[in-house]
Amino acid sequence: MTTLKLVPTSVSLVEKAMVRVRDYIRDNDLKVGATLPGEGHFAAELGVSRAVMREAFGALAALHQIDVANGRRAKVAAIDGSVMASSIDHAVATSQVSVADVWDVRRALELRTVALAAQNCTPDQAAAILAAAEGMAAAAHDISLLSRADIELHRAIASASGNPLFLQIVRSFEGLLEVAVPRAWDTRETEQQRRDMLARHLEIAQAVASHDVGGAIAAMDAHFDASIGDLIRNGDAA
């Protein structure tokens, strides 16, 4: 390994370059998939080096605001939950936020997504929600299949809310769910506990599908009461 110290590019120049690209997107009213000018265009316009622009494009790509594929022009990117997911995973990994804190935020959001889904869901969306709840029951003791159907149910409800920001935030919890959900199912020791949890999920799905807003909220609330109870029993809530 070399001892050569790479001179760090000034953070403020990179930030200025990032702001310029964001302003370009906004001022030109660009939508998802629209092509951006190359790094060279912005570098010349701002009077900064290609290296600075390259770092700015890299940071914007890390934030999923632009897509950069090798050899092609950068495009405006669609939001996806992965940026928030990455923040939340980091906060939990470094003990800045507990799993119980995350679950309380999820509850606040999902009490609303379930109400909106019960109000707004189309027949196709209702069918997908019911299918996910039935998939959980059909998975029986295959915890991995069951967990996937559980995550899919919450995602289908958020999707049926009709508000894409709810969907993205709910999806940003999926990384944690992939760890926590199988663990929670593993610790539901008795058949009765498992049957109760499956029944609660089916109840949520049926209330949404039949446009029963109050019932959907009550069933989701009962579900979170039980899950947060599980978390606390498992010592994840610290």
Place this chain on the structure above:
Amino acid sequence: MTTLKLVPTSVSLVEKAMVRVRDYIRDNDLKVGATLPGEGHFAAELGVSRAVMREAFGALAALHQIDVANGRRAKVAAIDGSVMASSIDHAVATSQVSVADVWDVRRALELRTVALAAQNCTPDQAAAILAAAEGMAAAAHDISLLSRADIELHRAIASASGNPLFLQIVRSFEGLLEVAVPRAWDTRETEQQRRDMLARHLEIAQAVASHDVGGAIAAMDAHFDASIGDLIRNGDAA
């Protein structure tokens, strides 16, 4: 400008490098402020170039998971709302999400933060919340001062919730609020409209300070009904 094409570093190598740094933080149970090994350490360990590691560090810094200051070792970073803020601002700027969508998410979150704040706030937190509401009234017709106090009130409530994830998500809306709040106040044409809005904020603050959970939720809900009504009238809700 040169026509030299910089060869893009493989995205998958950079992603692999990012995962390695995240795993290092997790496996060593590092907390905010802890110092990371240099880029050279990870480059040697992974058998990748310094350029790849430098890009990975840059992406992690863009995601506010590490802090890189010129000439110093990278440190584990504290979460702040700016990453989610940047995602939300991008989604709104590119019409993927409407301002009304954002306000509905805020409402879901802030109905819970206000309930938690009413349950949990310390005397100092209650004083800060009341001071912000009184600051709004004292600002009279200085819209900029009034808007700052309005944003401060919502932040103080989220802070008093005791759940740092709520605080960071609520803070991530502040960029939009800095635009939307002065605009909403500008369009409250009559003295009566302004007085009503100030009274609703004071009502929220007083309910929180007196630990009246139900009253705090009801007052916050009335506030959002009114603000979302303003948005729709101003045509921001499209």
